[in-house]
Amino acid sequence: MKKDKLNPKDNQDNPEIFNAAVLKKIQQVRNSQPSIEVLISGILSGEISALSRAITLIESNNKNHFAKANSIINTCLPYANQSVRIGITGVPGAGKSTFIEAFGKHLSSLGKKTAVLTIDPTSSISHGSILGDKTRMDELSKDPNTYIRPSASGDTLGGVARKTRETIILCEAAGFDVIIIETVGVGQNEIAVHSMVDFFLLLQIAGAGDELQGIKRGVIEIADAIVINKSDGDNIAKTEQAKAELNRALHFFPPKKSGWTPIVSSCSAKNHQGITEIQQIITDYIELTKSNTYFDKKRAEQNEFWLLETINEQLKQNFYGNTEIQNLLEKTKKAVQNNESSPFAAAQLLIETYFNSKDQSCS
Amino acid sequence: MKKDKLNPKDNQDNPEIFNAAVLKKIQQVRNSQPSIEVLISGILSGEISALSRAITLIESNNKNHFAKANSIINTCLPYANQSVRIGITGVPGAGKSTFIEAFGKHLSSLGKKTAVLTIDPTSSISHGSILGDKTRMDELSKDPNTYIRPSASGDTLGGVARKTRETIILCEAAGFDVIIIETVGVGQNEIAVHSMVDFFLLLQIAGAGDELQGIKRGVIEIADAIVINKSDGDNIAKTEQAKAELNRALHFFPPKKSGWTPIVSSCSAKNHQGITEIQQIITDYIELTKSNTYFDKKRAEQNEFWLLETINEQLKQNFYGNTEIQNLLEKTKKAVQNNESSPFAAAQLLIETYFNSKDQSCS
Incomplete structure (x- = not known):
């Protein structure tokens, strides 16, 4: 029951929508996405509707929205x-x-x-x-x-x-x-x-x-x-x-x-x-x-923290999302838990498997 | 001035060594590494000299010693x-x-x-x-x-x-x-x-x-x-x-x-x-x-912790050791610290560079 605020279907049981024609019209209006430029200029003039729509793009898990959101954020950053x-x-x-x-x-x-x-x-x-x-x-x-x-x-x-x-x-x-x-x-x-x-x-x-x-x-x-x-x-x-x-x-x-x-x-x-x-x-x-000067230093550190944090998260996601690793990991964990293999030797094996695997993004 | 206990040269200024012939003989004895099998059976019989030599192998940063150490550890694990x-x-x-x-x-x-x-x-x-x-x-x-x-x-x-x-x-x-x-x-x-x-x-x-x-x-x-x-x-x-x-x-x-x-x-x-x-x-x-049962549970958890910890460390080492990443990272950190780029967009770019780079171990 995942909700997507960009998808007006979630509002079908809203009492304001009393017939199909009105519903269709509302959907059309809501589906007509303003351009990135319109959103940015709206945000910079303090328009709440533009801000809300842009935040919804950030929150979306749709890959097309991802690039748009990045572009809006990078343009807004200096402000x-x-x-x-x-x-x-x-x-x-x-x-x-x-x-x-x-x-x-x-x-x-x-x-x-x-x-x-x-x-x-x-x-x-x-x-x-x-x-x-x-x-x-x-x-x-x-x-x-x-x-x-x-x-x-x-x-x-x-x-x-x-x-x-x-x-x-x-x-x-x-x-x-x-x-x-x-x-x-x-x-x-x-x-x-x-x-x-x-x-x-x-x-x-x-x-x-x-x-x-x-x-x-x-x-x-x-x-x-x-x-x-x-x-x-x-x-x-x-x-x-x-x-x-x-x-x-x-x-x-x-x-x-x-x-x-x-x-x-x-x-x-x-x-x-x-x-x-x-x-x-x-x-x-x-x-x-x-x-x-702690104020600015802390903000700079926070930015760097999130850069490195995001990198490390994505490295892990790529590793643990690898099919061969997924097939091996549970068995390896069990072997290590039961002292059948040393954690370090087992890690070495998994890492080698990962970097040799064809499934990796670099192939 | 890194010391390697497997290398007897460190002992050249030891007063016991008073001439070249004696020195050579001592070197020969010390260079004659016992086999893995001899070390393992020595450890299992509680011989301190075998234990010490095997620990020295573990501590060595020489890649040849690494495989030997792993083999000794895995054989000793059941005991x-x-x-x-x-x-x-x-x-x-x-x-x-x-x-x-x-x-x-x-x-x-x-x-x-x-x-x-x-x-x-x-x-x-x-x-x-x-x-x-x-x-x-x-x-x-x-x-x-x-x-x-x-x-x-x-x-x-x-x-x-x-x-x-x-x-x-x-x-x-x-x-x-x-x-x-x-x-x-x-x-x-x-x-x-x-x-x-x-x-x-x-x-x-x-x-x-x-x-x-x-x-x-x-x-x-x-x-x-x-x-x-x-x-x-x-x-x-x-x-x-x-x-x-x-x-x-x-x-x-x-x-x-x-x-x-x-x-x-x-x-x-x-x-x-x-x-x-x-x-x-x-x-x-x-x-x-x-x-x-907490005792055994904790040991199993510790083993799993070190498995995952080692994997994550090695993933990071591979990423941050990548030549292209090394060339980009400082510039990216600065851009992020100065709010010229969002940490998340910047991380995305570095990750893409990494997975496309030929320098990676998987190539």
Whole structure:
């Protein structure tokens, strides 16, 4: 049941389509793809419809769309890179949507344009999104300064990472000042997001000894700020305690290369309290890292990281996708597991088979 | 000034060699390599001289030795895997040598045969070994039940890891009951060692707030026991405090897949105190993990890990060693760092160049 947003058939049960003639007309309109040039000029003038269509091309797994998307991205690149990229993570229930809604509206009130992108590769397993859709951020989605775009679902983390990175470029070229990457805290996601943002914010809630949950997942180590949400009513005392515990925990970690000392803060997103303070923390961070050149250095490193990461991924894909290797691999793994062959000698054999195989792309 | 232990020329300035005739005779004897069969039967009968020669073959970077080493390893494999493999790490000054000396002698007194291997890839940078040579463990090196072998120096971590893994197999085939892998705590080493041992012991010393140093390096997370050494005299009170702090820190980490709860203990290796207790901890661990099948599962996983790790390393080596890629890579990295090209499009181009290049091994 894979959905392709370029294919209007998915909308057949949409109530607005009440007869075949109307359906056909809508299909015709939707099928008439604007040219790459039209999309690019639309993006650069900040047209949301052009931006959305271009992102859909990025998300498509159709090979024809791949070349078009690459061409759009490379043309947009010189106009990108002017935004602040913020990663926001937290376990389900931490109040990420409410926080982003309050934060985005605050930014909008300052005249800033914000794009909210979500990374949710778990949906490929659950066949439904943990993060839900944009209706979660009801008010924010109506804000003219804000653009909310859920991630491509049904994909690997690597695939979602590539698509999100490229979507960031297009959003920046379209004039967005702040890019928020939201992810749900379920393992590897945070590390991938960390390698594509400037500032990484961990959202938590106070309660039942869970304050240090982030340490367990290795997230506290990469956070630039830890924000305790839902600091209202009965929770205020618990929040203060959680903040103290987190501050103690932060001492366990070495100083950051950024020269920044992670800050523990709190807010009540529901009541719009503490939001200005969090924006100030981010502003301070950007100011510090721009003045000590870490900001640009990190972005350059991230670009190089994704270059090498993509190469290594593709080398592996080619190897493990090779027919002869596929035929041999399970048997080899078993032999190695059972100590019938040394891992190094077995690897040597597989590598030789691969480079001698006719099935390889180089033949 | 690379040393090759198979080449006796290094010994020319040895005082024992006082004239050309004697030198020639010694060279002839040393050049007469025993056959693979002789080495294998020597190893299986527990002859240290055969074991040492075979390890030297493993450590050699000569391609002719490579095939011989592989053949010896594969023949020895069915006789291996009966030992307990223990990784020991700690920052310089924690007293690793003194601890291993006390521990090894205790094992020897119980009739156990112990092999001590060291991993020290840092020596390739410093051109000298941080861990020093076996004379550090003066008494233990004279113990007939113990075999001490420093790691191959002047090599990468990956190279040292392969050689150590293969050395473990030969030591086990030679009848050693306990294999100790010693490494100095300087970063990635511990993770490599963790993936080749059954039990991982972190040695620390109490003092000036350094108790949690292991957390910073990510080592506490993988330790099965943390032992505070030098718990004698004035240090005893400090040791108790450090133990309490470490026990609190351990709560931050999720339960281990082994079902084992890491234990904080102390000893005075110098005074041979606490050594029996540590051996008991290891025995308890082995008992638990053998009965819940984690022991065998972990070894099988480690074998598979090294199979895949070696494959991925070799794929990368082939790619980055390709002449056309070498000519393009720096320019591409710069373009990507400066946002002149998207990392993904640039990776695509390099991959296509690689698979079309005639320089590749498959041509």
